[in-house]
Amino acid sequence: MTHDRAVRLKVSETLEEVLTCDGVFRFEGGSNSKFDILYDEQSESYISIVNEIVHATKPAARNVLSLAVSTDLKEFKIVKRLIDKSQEDPQQVGLQYVSFLIDGDDLLYLSRTALNGADSYHNSNYITFHRLNEFRKFLD
Incomplete structure (x- = not known):
């Protein structure tokens, strides 16, 4: 499984045509x-907040934003690394x-956040707000 790719889809202006693949690009956290x-608009940039892959042996970990x-x-x-919990158990x-x-x-x-004894990394016990x-x- 590849954990650093995303698919870009082409959408018609009328939204009446079928979506078509417009390419695959490297996007850490995308898959x-x-x-x-x-x-x-101010910076003329596209921005995203992703799950950065910090350990090649754990590409599915979601403990770094x-x-x-x-x-x-x-x-x-x-x-910029925003939140780093890479020293924590990625299963929790x-x-x-x-x-x-x-x-x-x-x-x-x-963020849907699992900390402090959540069932698992996926079954969050918090919704956290950040600035x-x-x-x-x-x-x-």
Whole structure:
């Protein structure tokens, strides 16, 4: 299984045509968990919060969240580690299914989070809220 690829789909402007594959691109965290990509007009960049793969032997771990950026929707790079629980048991700790929005100069995000005795990394016991102040300074 490949854990660092995503499929880009082409959508017609009328939304009446069938979705077609527009390519496969490297996207760490893309095949492992739900993700969102937002376009930031101010920086002219696409941004996402992903589950960064920090241990090659554990590509499905969801215990590290990182900010990724692209200017072309073809190549993303990780620019900032946001939350690092990589020293925790990846079967018990998870940060996943992140949704986020841009609030002025900040990035606000919610994570379905498993900590402090959750059944498993997937069966979260928290929804956690986070703010990354002045997120654009990490995009360069």
